Amino acid sequence: MDHHFTEIEGKMAHEPLAHSSTFSDETKDKMEHDSLVYSPRSIARATTTGIPVGDQGVAVLRGPLIVGAGPAGLACAALLTMLYIPYVLLERDVCVASMWHRRTYRRLCLHLPKRYCELPLMHFPRTYPTYPTRQQFLVYLNEYMRAFGIRPFFSLEVVAAEYNGEYWCVRTKDVIPTGTLNGQSGEESIREYRSKWLIVATGENAEPVVPDMPGIHNFKGQVMHSCDYRSGESFQGKKVLVVGCGNSGMEVSLDLANHNVHTSMAVRRSGHVLPREVMGISTFSLSVWLLKFLRVQIVDRILLLLAWFILGDTAQIGIPRPSMGPMELKQVSGKTPVLDVGTIAQIKSGNIKVFPAIRSFQEYGVEFTNGRIESFDVVILATGYKSNVPYWLKENEFFSQQSGFPNKPNEWKGKDGLYAAGFSRRGLLGLLDLRVDPPWDLGYMGGSASVQGRSPWPRDGILPRASRPWGIRTVLYRRERRKPPRILAIGKLWSRVWGAPRDRCYSLVNQIWPRTAK
Ligand SMILES: NC(=O)C1=CN([C@@H]2O[C@H](COP(=O)(O)OP(=O)(O)OC[C@H]3O[C@@H](n4cnc5c(N)ncnc54)[C@H](OP(=O)(O)O)[C@@H]3O)[C@@H](O)[C@H]2O)C=CC1
Numbered sequence: 001m002d003h004h005f006t007e008i009e010g011k012m013a014h015e016p017l018a019h020s021s022t023f024s025d026e027t028k029d030k031m032e033h034d035s036l037v038y039s040p041r042s043i044a045r046a047t048t049t050g051i052p053v054g055d056q057g058v059a060v061l062r063g064p065l066i067v068g069a070g071p072a073g074l075a076c077a078a079l080l081t082m083l084y085i086p087y088v089l090l091e092r093d094v095c096v097a098s099m100w101h102r103r104t105y106r107r108l109c110l111h112l113p114k115r116y117c118e119l120p121l122m123h124f125p126r127t128y129p130t131y132p133t134r135q136q137f138l139v140y141l142n143e144y145m146r147a148f149g150i151r152p153f154f155s156l157e158v159v160a161a162e163y164n165g166e167y168w169c170v171r172t173k174d175v176i177p178t179g180t181l182n183g184q185s186g187e188e189s190i191r192e193y194r195s196k197w198l199i200v201a202t203g204e205n206a207e208p209v210v211p212d213m214p215g216i217h218n219f220k221g222q223v224m225h226s227c228d229y230r231s232g233e234s235f236q237g238k239k240v241l242v243v244g245c246g247n248s249g250m251e252v253s254l255d256l257a258n259h260n261v262h263t264s265m266a267v268r269r270s271g272h273v274l275p276r277e278v279m280g281i282s283t284f285s286l287s288v289w290l291l292k293f294l295r296v297q298i299v300d301r302i303l304l305l306l307a308w309f310i311l312g313d314t315a316q317i318g319i320p321r322p323s324m325g326p327m328e329l330k331q332v333s334g335k336t337p338v339l340d341v342g343t344i345a346q347i348k349s350g351n352i353k354v355f356p357a358i359r360s361f362q363e364y365g366v367e368f369t370n371g372r373i374e375s376f377d378v379v380i381l382a383t384g385y386k387s388n389v390p391y392w393l394k395e396n397e398f399f400s401q402q403s404g405f406p407n408k409p410n411e412w413k414g415k416d417g418l419y420a421a422g423f424s425r426r427g428l429l430g431l432l433d434l435r436v437d438p439p440w441d442l443g444y445m446g447g448s449a450s451v452q453g454r455s456p457w458p459r460d461g462i463l464p465r466a467s468r469p470w471g472i473r474t475v476l477y478r479r480e481r482r483k484p485p486r487i488l489a490i491g492k493l494w495s496r497v498w499g500a501p502r503d504r505c506y507s508l509v510n511q512i513w514p515r516t517a518k
């Protein structure tokens, strides 16, 4: 079955997402709608050429099977490619990173600086801003696929996976799309793949969480999850309530307010809100730097002081702070602080109203726990996401059946060749130190010596992100390599004097959220 690998490596022609990173606005608008999705023909080609399905529809793979072609799945695919390990990457949708394509609002920007959001082995182009947009991130992912010749098998939804003592048996539902994108499906068939290694990369945000709230079925207005929110434009003239004050809730509210929509927010509990930047320096980078010298509690005090200077007392506007500081809370519970990009200012100026938790829904409105009743036309549930691993993976030692995350936080390797990628509760940041076993451990290719000779893989299994062995030519790089503008050069000097060099950044991130030793 070497056949796969040459397929995967060789066919770089498959570039339905290919486009330059500098587009006219018109092209960008078009791309939002169509060209980011694969054509049914290319899906058919990908799904029919790569997998040799044997008797009774069972394929036994020589390399690992990766479930999910989001950023984590793509990163694993790239790392495996660099190790000459053939893999098979399954994706339920018809495009990679479907969450980023379909479940994000149009104006979304990454909220950590770009160096923390890169996938292994390939930087963002220099011309990208510090906080790349959703569109730029998607272009980067596309270039990433091209650079590493990644060709996922699309429209294959994993319905069950189980270890039979020798292999992981992964059953998939093969959904042949009819060409429409609104979830309609055509013919279905079940296939089975067997592999000794199963890499679960279905994501921390695989499914939206839609809580059952009292009386919500009586509500006559529109109810939607924040994953279906695209832009405030279509809500003009309506009264909208956003439930939840995580990063989604805050950014959806801001987008609505920017479109002059009558916006309210329901805040159930407390939450930390920090400015995204302090005097032009990213708050996140600042905390990483401070954590080099200081204990987390002290760093939290500094952050809270800065937040108080810049945003004022958020408790006064209805968002009380938890008793534990933001970075410590992130370490202990995984709850991410909100990085404010303007919502607090809109709340202060009265464009967004803040209400406490919801007691119940009525036909045309909502009663809050403080007894107030308000009418609304639309309710947007920004109530977060969950993993879908428990729905399909028949295993309960490594993955928790409740949360769908690995039982021990930061665990990445289970028994019998089971791996988790991208489940460290750190979003894209979690891919900074993504690990896949070195091949000698993976047991692939027989003897280790021949592999060691060629492999760039370091003994500890962490591949330095910046190294691009064998001079992989990323089109992105050649296209974007230009002399940095002066101001950037000064910024570089600044970071040389004050900032941590890149390598140290990684180990720092490790210190903040240490991984358990192998
Ligand atoms: N620009 C960016 O980079 C963005 C990044 N993100 C990231 O995406 C991930 C998902 O974020 P998000 O979608 O905000 O999800 P979160 O899980 O972070 O937040 C969910 C919010 O919904 C509230 N909530 C949950 N259930 C209920 C309920 N039954 N009733 C009332 N409120 C409820 C929670 O409140 P409580 O605390 O009381 O449980 C919380 O405030 C995060 O990692 C986030 O950082 C999101 C948006 C933008």
Ligand SMILES: O=C(O)C(=O)Cc1c[nH]c2ccccc12
Residues within 6 Å of the ligand: 112, 284, 330, 336, 337, 339, 425, 426, 427, 428, 429
């Ligand atoms: O965006 C996310 O989901 C993150 O988890 C990013 C993140 C990890 N740690 C943080 C600390 C402060 C702000 C964002 C993050």
